Amino acid sequence: QAAKVAANFTPTKEDYQKVYNRIAEIIDEAGEYDDGSFGPVILRLAWHASGTYDKSTGTGGSNYATMRFEPESLHGANAGLSVARGLMEKVKQEFSWISYGDLWTLGGVAAVQEMAGPKIPWRAGRIDGFAEHATPDGRLPDASQGAPHIRDIFYRMGFNDQEIVALCGAHALGRCHSNRSGYEGPWTFSPTTFTNDFYKLLFEEKWVWKKWSGPKQLEDKTTKSLMMLPTDYVLTQDKSFKKYAKAYADDNDLFFKDFSAAFATLMELGVPTQQFVSSEPWTLKTLDEQKA
Ligand code: DDH
Structure with missing residues (x-):
């Protein structure tokens, strides 16, 4: 574990698979919460962390995980997502080398795949930002509108x-x-x-x-x-x-095919291409596939 926090530690696909696996276990540890799974709320965190992107200014998106900061964490659209951020924090304690943006988007990928959805190609490389990167309220959809x-x-x-x-x-x-x-x-x-x-x-x-x-x-x-x-x-x-x-x-x-493509794009909004650690996206395995 100590080696993982050393400055020269370069995580591989296998290391990200370990993080995925830990998230997948947590998804299943929901007990009486809602319908017995933390998958949906973890997926919603990944979406709200990414869906703030504005292509005209290049601001927002998953890169800096700005929902960690107020006031973004307190925006009405993000009500309830502290549950998901708290679960992801448990994972962060075990794998301190991963950025929050990578962790949360990987959470979205794990949620979709573990709930029997399509495979979502995913790349690592997001970096932690600061409160000044946080986005203004109103970038996420309002359910009452047309x-x-x-x-x-x-x-x-x-x-x-x-x-x-x-x-x-x-x-x-x-x-x-x-x-x-x-x-x-x-x-x-x-x-x-x-x-x-x-x-x-x-x-x-x-x-x-x-x-x-x-x-x-x-x-x-x-x-x-x-x-x-x-x-x-x-x-x-x-x-x-x-x-x-x-x-x-x-x-x-x-x-399934179209969701996978659009969701993979969503997860990468706001991340400069040169930041990604691999040019080819990875497809991570479900817990079930690893049992086989
Ligand atoms: Fe959503 N969503 N969503 N949503 N969403 C809510 C719950 C969940 C809108 C509003 C709401 C997407 C698009 C839209 C999920 C995923 C995604 C809730 C209820 C509202 C309101 C929150 C609560 O009370 O806990 C609106 C409006 C839109 C829109 O497109 C116009 C998208 C694109 C996604 C995605 O993941 C790609 C998920 C999952 C939930 C269930 C969360 C939970 O705790 O359960």
């Missing part, structure tokens, strides 16, 4: 309509918490397994406005146990978004 807002936010990161719709399929996982965002409930019946069910349910269920005192959200008419955010529902209403959402509802393989 298509123009979604496009403003994701075009700013450099994504197109197809990539936007692919990325939103992550809502197959996890749930909303009334004490974090104000919204409540899961999107699918299997919130710890990565599937294209988010799109299928969008088209197969009848969605009605939930009658409650909380923020405007939709519920499925049949069971009233699932939810959609206004921004999720827009994917069935906007002509261009709808085309891709329908394609992903009909073809899980296409969704």
